[in-house]
Amino acid sequence: MKVTAVGGYRAIGRNMTGVSVGNDTVALDNGLRLDMLQMYDSDVTDVKRLSREDLIRLDVIPEMDRLKDVRANVISHGHLDHVGALPFTRPKAPVVSTPYAIEIGRREYREGDFYSVDYDQHYGVSRRIDVEFIRVTHSIPDTALVLLKTDEGNVVYACDYKFDDSSTLGKTDYQKIRKAGKDGVRALIVESTRIKEAGKTPPESVVKSMLDDILNSIDDGLIIATTFASHIERIQMIMDAVEKTGRKPLILGHSMMNHIELAERFNYLDMPPSARVYGTPKAINHALSEIRKNREDYFILATGHQAEPESVLVRMIENKFRFRFEKRDSLVFCASTIPVPLNIANRSVLESKLQSKGVRIFRDVHVSGHASKEDHRRLLDMLKPEHIVPCHGSLDQRSAWAALASEEGYELNKNVHLINNGQSITL
Helix, strand or coil: CEEEEEECCCCCCCCEEEEEECCEEEEECCCCCHHHHHHHCCCHHHHHHCCHHHHHHCCCCCCHHHCCCEEEEECCCCCHHHHCCHHHHCCCCCEEECHHHHHHHHHHCCCCCEEECCCCCEEECCCCEEEEEEECECCCCCCEEEEEEEECECEEEECCCECCCCCCCCCCCHHHHHHHHHHCCCEEEEECCECCCCCCCCCCHHHHHHHHHHHHCCCCCCEEEECCCCCHHHHHHHHHHHHHHCCEEEEECHHHHHHHHHHHHCCCCCCCCCCEEECCHHHHHHHHHCCCCCHHHEEEEECCCCCCCCCHHHHHHCCCCCCCCCCCCEEEECCCCCCCHHHHHHHHHHHHHHHHCCCEEECCCCCCCCCEHHHHHHHHHHHCCCEEEEECCCHHHHHHHHHHHHHCCCCECCCECCCCCCCEEEC
């Protein structure tokens, strides 16, 4: 068995790992590196004018050609850093994932050969490799731990996940994880995003308490919130909280519109009857013009939590719509700043502009969708893998995973492997 690091083994994003048994290879994930993308293009759709070679050179997409004899491209979930590179790498092999992620993949790559697999099903990649999905909680519906059953031993790919037993959209299937551990795990390939955070990642229910407390404290002005468009459980929580206030919710942004439409189709989201969703600039302009007289009657949920240059929130502050922020308006960031220099700088500029207009700011009404150190230790205890390959992070983050593994009796370069993009190990 060979494990190949294709992307995601130097920094967060552009995830892809190859697992090869004989002449059969499975490519795990196929993602964009979003912070590098934003450095060169302000809109994801604009990147299509760049060649695949340019995108690889700029660290935006994984170099899939490093993998030979790919029989399937298996996607763990629908975030763009796991599925967004499909239209650029254009895999010829079948793309396999859970139903919700498959629909996102189809929207990204219409020419793909897609196979939707439920949690109680399996997909036969070849005579030597079979794929199953284990339900796990994350910040998007239908996330999975990928279980590769091979005649050289089983592999678990855990990228991304958290353990949140209060989740309303997808509780982790601990029974199936423990069974995988009892059956034997040859290798665990596991994300490193929050491995340096001590303790356990808080549940999503924490956000509900924070949000209710904030909204109950605001009596005047317009309330604007922003969060990840793909975080459907968070959007439902926001809509439920807004409904209690009696305000009319307006949801603004193309990505918000797309994810809400998909979530409603899968019955993962129940929008209040008063909610209105607008995706085009013309429609957003019209929606914003109607709130000028009675600001206290409205609540806006808009794209722009990372202050992306073309997001609705940034265009609002730059007066590109028929809208002006006023003193005593409130902005609630239902997302933390993703800690890369571009995002940090963009958020700082945005907040300075908002504060200059007297807007009240509520930061970090958020909990992560990624496992912290003790969550990872729990997964390790359930699976007891023979080998560990940390992925989805910088060398510093992946080294922290190696340190955790050493606490549990593993040894670096013996059964814990720190590999970089382009490198392989043979087990």
